Amino acid sequence: MKRLRYGTIALLLLALVIAFPVIGAIPADTNNDLTLTKSELSSAVLSYLDCRAGGSCSGAPVAQDLVDAAYVFTEWDGKQKQVTDSSGTIRTLTRPLHRIVVMNSETLETMRSLNVSPSIVAAVDKYTLQKPEFFPEYNATPSVGSIWAPDYERILAAHPDGVFLYATVSSKECDEIEQRIISVNPRITVFRVDCYHPATYLEDVGILGEIFDRKEESARLAAFYTSIQNAVAEGHLLGGAPDVYFETWTDNKSAAEGSGYHEKVVNAGGKNIFAGSAVEYPEVDPEAIIARQPEVIVKLVGSGAYVFGGYSGINVTRFSGVRDALLSRPGWDTIPAVRNGRVFVIHNAILGGPQYVIGTAYLATWFYPDRYNNLDPAAIHRTYLRDFQKLNESLARPELFVYPVP
Amino acid sequence: MRNGLLIGAFFIIFIIIAPVSGAEIIRTVAKVDTNTTEARLTIAEGSVLGITETVPDGAHITFCSLPSEQYRVSAGTLNLAVIGEKEISYTLQGGNNEPTSGTWTDFSDGSTGTVLAEGQTSYPPTEPSLRLTPAITQAPGAGVVCSLGALCIGIAVIFFRRKGL
Numbered sequence: 001m002k003r004l005r006y007g008t009i010a011l012l013l014l015a016l017v018i019a020f021p022v023i024g025a026i027p028a029d030t031n032n033d034l035t036l037t038k039s040e041l042s043s044a045v046l047s048y049l050d051c052r053a054g055g056s057c058s059g060a061p062v063a064q065d066l067v068d069a070a071y072v073f074t075e076w077d078g079k080q081k082q083v084t085d086s087s088g089t090i091r092t093l094t095r096p097l098h099r100i101v102v103m104n105s106e107t108l109e110t111m112r113s114l115n116v117s118p119s120i121v122a123a124v125d126k127y128t129l130q131k132p133e134f135f136p137e138y139n140a141t142p143s144v145g146s147i148w149a150p151d152y153e154r155i156l157a158a159h160p161d162g163v164f165l166y167a168t169v170s171s172k173e174c175d176e177i178e179q180r181i182i183s184v185n186p187r188i189t190v191f192r193v194d195c196y197h198p199a200t201y202l203e204d205v206g207i208l209g210e211i212f213d214r215k216e217e218s219a220r221l222a223a224f225y226t227s228i229q230n231a232v233a234e235g236h237l238l239g240g241a242p243d244v245y246f247e248t249w250t251d252n253k254s255a256a257e258g259s260g261y262h263e264k265v266v267n268a269g270g271k272n273i274f275a276g277s278a279v280e281y282p283e284v285d286p287e288a289i290i291a292r293q294p295e296v297i298v299k300l301v302g303s304g305a306y307v308f309g310g311y312s313g314i315n316v317t318r319f320s321g322v323r324d325a326l327l328s329r330p331g332w333d334t335i336p337a338v339r340n341g342r343v344f345v346i347h348n349a350i351l352g353g354p355q356y357v358i359g360t361a362y363l364a365t366w367f368y369p370d371r372y373n374n375l376d377p378a379a380i381h382r383t384y385l386r387d388f389q390k391l392n393e394s395l396a397r398p399e400l401f402v403y404p405v406p
Numbered sequence: 407m408r409n410g411l412l413i414g415a416f417f418i419i420f421i422i423i424a425p426v427s428g429a430e431i432i433r434t435v436a437k438v439d440t441n442t443t444e445a446r447l448t449i450a451e452g453s454v455l456g457i458t459e460t461v462p463d464g465a466h467i468t469f470c471s472l473p474s475e476q477y478r479v480s481a482g483t484l485n486l487a488v489i490g491e492k493e494i495s496y497t498l499q500g501g502n503n504e505p506t507s508g509t510w511t512d513f514s515d516g517s518t519g520t521v522l523a524e525g526q527t528s529y530p531p532t533e534p535s536l537r538l539t540p541a542i543t544q545a546p547g548a549g550v551v552c553s554l555g556a557l558c559i560g561i562a563v564i565f566f567r568r569k570g571l
Contacts, residue, residue, distance in 0.1 A: 038489055041454065042473075042475050042489060043475065043487075045456045045487035046456075046476075046477070046478045046487050049456045049458055049478075049485040049487075049511075050478065050480070053458060053480075053485075066513050067513050067516050069454075069513075070514055073454065073489070074514070
């Protein structure tokens with residue numbers, strides 16, 4: 001009986017070895033020592049040429065393997081590449097990625113800034129496809145659902161060699177997706193990157209630069225962000241931070257410490273009046289807003305009941321209506337921000353994702369209207385679209401993203 | 407007649423602007439003595455290449471500058487694995503004077519082409535590439551856009567001229 005069990009285990013192990021003989025293998029690394037030597041690459045090239053000329057094809061690599069081997073040899077010094085992603089997990093690549101599924105549009109946007117070819121993107125999440133003006137190159141790309149409702153059949157049908165998921169947001173859902181994908185096909189490398197959090201965005205950019213061998217591009221993008229962040233920081237170093245009420249697209253819902261929006265308010269030099277709430281996105285008592293007497297109010301739109309403006313450019317006239325509704329909330333006429341006309345509306349497209357740097361520049365000019373004579377958020381927006389996103393800079397018209405328009 | 411000239415002109419523009427892809431390899435052949443020929447291959451770019459040189463009837467290879475693990479001689483052919491080398495030479499003995507022919511494959515991008523004899527300016531050197539899955543590649547550069555643009559303008563001009571517009 002015991003012998004039979006050992007036999008079954010042995011057979012299972014054998015089946016696994018047969019099923020996945022090349023997991024983690026560098027192409028043409030014939031001795032599997034995880035280093036592709038010049039000798040091994042030469043041998044592979046000569047075998048390929050022999051086979052193509054009608055000689056023996058035994059052991060000869062296919063063209064794709066040889067191209068990948070050449071890449072590993074010249075770009076990675078013949079070794080596998082190890083990248084620590086934003087979740088702190090070390091991911092190993094033994095050849096460049098050819099077919100990827102990207103389930104967060106923030107990563108997709110950052111990939112575009114790094115000049116990663118869209119031809120390697122085999123499938124995207126459904127939210128990317130809901131932004132055809134911003135992601136026109138993916139209009140015909142298959143959807144794999146979302147982080148919250150993933151379509152596993154479609155993910156696997158895309159035959160990806162890499163899948164990109166969030167690292168910290170919706171981590172439970174992303175953990176499950178990762179585990180299920182790996183359990184079905186362990187050859188797929190899952191990468192966890194956020195690409196929206198100001199505190200970690202530049203690290204994420206560096207990680208993507210490593211994965212896609214786009215170090216120069218990632219350094220250029222980081223320099224662009226850093227120059228804006230420094231310019232914004234200079235303005236509020238003098239002190240006098242205004243009390244800010246930040247409201248998400250859900251009325252009376254704010255953002256507290258731990259959330260990306262709180263971080264953006266603080267980075268712009270504001271003092272978030274609900275920073276210390278117990279949860280990241282607290283429902284706040286309308287009376288508490290009035291009691292805290294904010295000097296500036298910022299309302300976020302672009303989702304929920306406030307879908308207008310942004311890159312779609314639809315119903316932009318709603319901006320003024322939203323602001324008017326804020327001004328006429330019961331009791332708000334006693335709030336300094338309302339009395340002094342410092343109530344602003346901003347679209348999430350330039351604050352929520354990688355474009356937070358543009359939104360933060362707008363916030364800073366609202367928080368300190370007399371300190372930023374040389375900071376032009378609309379110009380930053382145009383530069384970002386033109387130089388990094390390769391999109392028409394006319395998409396950056398301020399009236400589509402902020403109200404009142406500066 | 408004028409249409410023919412126009413087609414020619416735009417074809418030349420297309421050729422001039424069209425970007426070079428893959429490697430360019432030139433073979434220089436020198437007679438050492440009556441029975442011995444030295445061939446020298448100069449490689450402009452491309453770091454991992456496979457080259458197949460066809461050896462003339464009756465000739466055999468007596469020397470190759472590459473390490474032995476980087477070349478193989480079999481009936482009528484010399485296969486070379488080029489990994490970073492910019493110049494390779496080999497020596498032929500015997501055979502008649504007919505020129506050696508050769509083809510190359512650039513494994514950095516999958517392009518293929520013909521080894522050019524010195525002074526030969528046949529263009530384009532590349533033939534249809536290997537069938538590959540797209541890898542991490544750059545977007546096409548301005549050269550591609552310009553050449554396609556020139557071709558489109560040429561076709562449009564000819565079309566409108568034919569229509570008498």
